[in-house]
Structures are given as C-alpha cells and as structure tokens.
Amino acid sequence: MSVFLGLPTGTAPAARCDCRRCPWYAGTDAEPGAVIAPVCSGCNSDCSYCGCARAETGQTGIACSSCPIRCGSRSDIQTWMADVGETLEFDDIVLRGRLPEGLPSFIPQVDGSNAGHLDAALGWPAYAVGLRRVFSPRTHAIYPRWDRAATATEALGLPRKTLIVLSGYGEDPLVEAFWTARHRDRLLDRLAALKFDLVLAPNYSIYGNWPRAEHLINMRRSLLLAEEFARARLPAVPNLYWFRLEDLQRYAAWIAETAPPAIAINLQTVRENKNWETWALPGLSWLAENIPDGLPVVITGLSRQDRIATAAELFGARLILVSQNPAQYALHGAVMTPEGRKDLQARIPDAFASSVRYLASLLPEGGN
Numbered sequence: 001m002s003v004f005l006g007l008p009t010g011t012a013p014a015a016r017c018d019c020r021r022c023p024w025y026a027g028t029d030a031e032p033g034a035v036i037a038p039v040c041s042g043c044n045s046d047c048s049y050c051g052c053a054r055a056e057t058g059q060t061g062i063a064c065s066s067c068p069i070r071c072g073s074r075s076d077i078q079t080w081m082a083d084v085g086e087t088l089e090f091d092d093i094v095l096r097g098r099l100p101e102g103l104p105s106f107i108p109q110v111d112g113s114n115a116g117h118l119d120a121a122l123g124w125p126a127y128a129v130g131l132r133r134v135f136s137p138r139t140h141a142i143y144p145r146w147d148r149a150a151t152a153t154e155a156l157g158l159p160r161k162t163l164i165v166l167s168g169y170g171e172d173p174l175v176e177a178f179w180t181a182r183h184r185d186r187l188l189d190r191l192a193a194l195k196f197d198l199v200l201a202p203n204y205s206i207y208g209n210w211p212r213a214e215h216l217i218n219m220r221r222s223l224l225l226a227e228e229f230a231r232a233r234l235p236a237v238p239n240l241y242w243f244r245l246e247d248l249q250r251y252a253a254w255i256a257e258t259a260p261p262a263i264a265i266n267l268q269t270v271r272e273n274k275n276w277e278t279w280a281l282p283g284l285s286w287l288a289e290n291i292p293d294g295l296p297v298v299i300t301g302l303s304r305q306d307r308i309a310t311a312a313e314l315f316g317a318r319l320i321l322v323s324q325n326p327a328q329y330a331l332h333g334a335v336m337t338p339e340g341r342k343d344l345q346a347r348i349p350d351a352f353a354s355s356v357r358y359l360a361s362l363l364p365e366g367g368n
Contacts, residue, residue, distance in 0.1 A: 013072035013213035109324035116157030126163035188232035201226035203239035268301030326355035
C-alpha cells in the first residue's frame with residue numbers, strides 16, 4: 001500500500017534546516033510547491049548542530065562526511081534518504097504477525113553465558129538476550145558460538161520449550177553497525193535460523209540536542225528494521241521512540257492502520273526522575289489512551305517498584321516487562337525486594353530466582 005512511488009528521486013530534508021523549503025515541513029509558511037509530505041512541525045530549537053561548518057558555509061569537508069548526525073546539510077544526505085526508502089513517512093511500512101503463545105508478563109534478560117545455570121532453580125518460560133551478546137560490536141558479525149548453535153535455546157543452554165526473545169537494543173555504535181551490516185552475509189537469515197520466538201527491533205536514538213531530520217530518519221529506521229526482521233521470518237515488534245506529540249500521533253495512526261502484534265519501548269536510559277517525568281511518563285500516558293486496548297506493550301528497562309506500578313496501571317494485563325536487573329544483582333548475591341536491593345550473599349541461581357519472582361509479582365498477571 002505504498003504511497004511513495006510518485007515522490008521525486010533525491011527528496012531530502014532541506015539544507016541548513018530551512019523549513020520553508022523542506023519537503024517534510026508541516027507549517028503554513030512553506031514555500032509554494034516545497035512540501036511533499038508534512039510530517040514535521042519545524043526545527044528543533046534545542047539542536048546543538050545547527051551551527052556546524054557545512055550549515056554555515058555550505059562547504060563540504062571531511063568533518064561532514066564523518067559526522068554521526070544526519071541533517072539536510074550533510075554531503076551524503078541523499079544516500080541516507082535512499083537507504084530509508086526516499087521518505088520519512090510510515091505509511092509504506094507493514095508489520096503483521098502475533099506474539100508467541102505462553103509469553104509471560106515478566107521476562108528476565110540474561111547475558112548468554114550462564115542462562116541454564118540461572119534457570120536451574122526457576123524453570124521460567126521465557127528469557128531475553130541482548131543484541132550485543134549475539135552480534136559482535138567489534139567484528140559486526142554473529143558470534144561464532146551463536147553461529148554454531150542450531151537454535152537460540154541451544155546457544156543459551158536452556159530447555160527446548162523455553163521462549164527466547166532477542167532484545168535488539170544497544171549502544172549507538174552497536175545498532176548503527178547492525179544497520180550497516182544487516183544485508184551482508186545473510187545476517188537476518190542467519191538470525192532467523194536460530195529460531196528466536198520474538199525480536200524487539202533495535203531502536204535508533206532521538207536525543208534532545210539533535211536536528212529534527214535525525215529524529216525523523218531514526219524513527220523510520222526503527223520501524224523499517226522491524227519490518228525487515230519480519231520479512232526474514234523473525235517474529236518482530238517495533239520500538240517506539242518519540243520527541244514531540246506529533247511523533248506519538250503518527251505512531252498511533254500507523255498502529256491503527258497496520259495492527260502490529262505489539263509495540264516495544266526501551267527505557268533503559270531513563271534513569272533520572274526528570275527524564276521520566278518530562279519524557280517517558282507523558283508519552284506512556286498518551287499511548288495508553290490512544291492505542292488499541294488489546295495491543296501488548298513490551299517495556300524494557302523498568303526496575304523501580306514505583307515505575308513498574310505506574311506502567312502496570314497504565315497498560316494493565318497487556319504489559320510485558322523485560323529486565324536484566326535480576327541477573328545483574330544475582331552476580332553479587334543480591335536480590336530485589338519491596339524494600340529495595342538486599343545483599344544476602346545468596347547463591348547466584350537462588351538470588352536470580354528470588355528477584356525474578358518478585359518482579360513478576362508486581363505485574364497484573366503475576367508475570368507467569
């Protein structure tokens with residue numbers, strides 16, 4: 001159902017963040033004929049990159065070609081636009097499917113080296129593993145141990161019936177490397193061969209001091225990559241990141257049109273109360289009110305009891321929580337309790353099982 005076949009080749013954000021000449025600007029002061037698809041209300045006033053050398057002088061240099069920020073002034077912005085399909089809209093992205101049966105409300109994330117040992121005292125139905133444990137940030141390839149395994153459960157040393165979730169989040173260099181390498185050496189097909197039961201698609205960052213073009217490109221990339229996973233026969237859900245209300249509104253319209261199996265939200269970097277109160281909580285509250293009631297919501301990175309309670313109140317039984325805290329605490333013999341962390345010098349499997357059961361108990365369906 002793509003609506004972009006008629007777009008001019010080479011359509012890209014305007015250089016120097018010139019909204020009036022930008023094909024994606026939604027303002028009323030745009031130059032006649034400039035706007036193709038109004039998806040952006042204007043420049044990011046907090047951007048720290050609008051004064052870069054190319055934006056100021058129009059001269060191409062080494063600094064521009066090596067810059068990690070994508071904006072209309074980049075010397076290779078046309079290449080980046082081609083890489084995301086020559087558009088910043090969502091309408092051509094289709095993501096179907098459903099979540100695997102038996103997925104619990106709480107899924108502990110493990111590092112991949114001792115999952116079977118951790119599960120010995122627990123017998124949990126599902127585990128998550130992070131992208132950096134499967135895809136090397138150094139070689140930009142799947143680690144040999146995973147490449148040799150027949151399935152993800154075998155690689156983790158878990159029972160065959162265990163559901164395995166690939167949590168595709170990571171630091172910016174890792175997910176950028178994955179984007180670049182995704183079409184090399186049949187990377188997605190090789191991941192599909194591992195028979196992951198679910199993939200939380202990588203999320204591409206949206207920082208408050210970045211240009212708006214970077215936000216728009218990264219939101220589209222996050223949805224595109226989820227679609228590419230699904231085409232490779234990997235059950236995938238998209239990650240949603242936002243900066244403005246209009247971003248949430250675009251997501252809601254896309255969800256209503258596409259009906260994805262679930263949405264995922266990565267809150268691992270939301271540690272300070274300010275970020276939680278000014279960005280995460282307002283966005284979660286808006287989504288809770290504006291997405292279909294039955295749509296599952298997978299949140300990664302919540303560990304504080306009060307925040308988990310808030311998320312559970314917003315999303316109810318459709319909330320699925322992924323956390324690596326039980327595994328991290330267990331390495332030090334510590335457990336999570338209603339009173340916070342307790343250092344009990346417990347055996348690692350016992351500490352892990354205790355924390356998993358506690359976090360699961362905070363969710364509407366008890367996590368299992």
